[in-house]
Amino acid sequence: MKILVRNLERTVPEAELLELFKQYGTVASCNLVLDAETGKSKGFAFVEMPNGREAVKAIKGLNTLRLHGHGIRVKAAEEK
Template identity: 70%
Template sequence: MKILVRNLERSITEAELLALFEPFGQIDSCVIVLDQGTGKSKGFGFVEMTNPREAIKAVKALNTLKVKGIGIRVKVAE
């Protein structure tokens, strides 16, 4: 199940994003979307989890969590 993570602080790395989701289950992929011109984070990314039940738990637990002082927004990607 693909999860959209928005409102990320621009310095967050894919490893840090992965570490947020790992406690909830197996991760298939973790990507922070980068600006092609600058190579810097656009402030959002995607995490794909194998088990939909674990993904829903992660979404509920992490939505509005403050990461580096900013409340992230987490939802199932459409």
């Protein structure tokens, strides 16, 4: 399941985000979205978790978590 993580403080490193999600199960990928010009975080990321149950637990467990002073928003990503 692909998960969208929003409202990230722009200094949160991808490795820290990966460790948060690993607490809930297997993570296939973790991609912090960066600005092409500046190389800095845009404040959101996509996490892929192959096990649906683990992904749902991660969404429920991490949504509204305060990380670096920001309440992050975590939900299933919508397919385009």
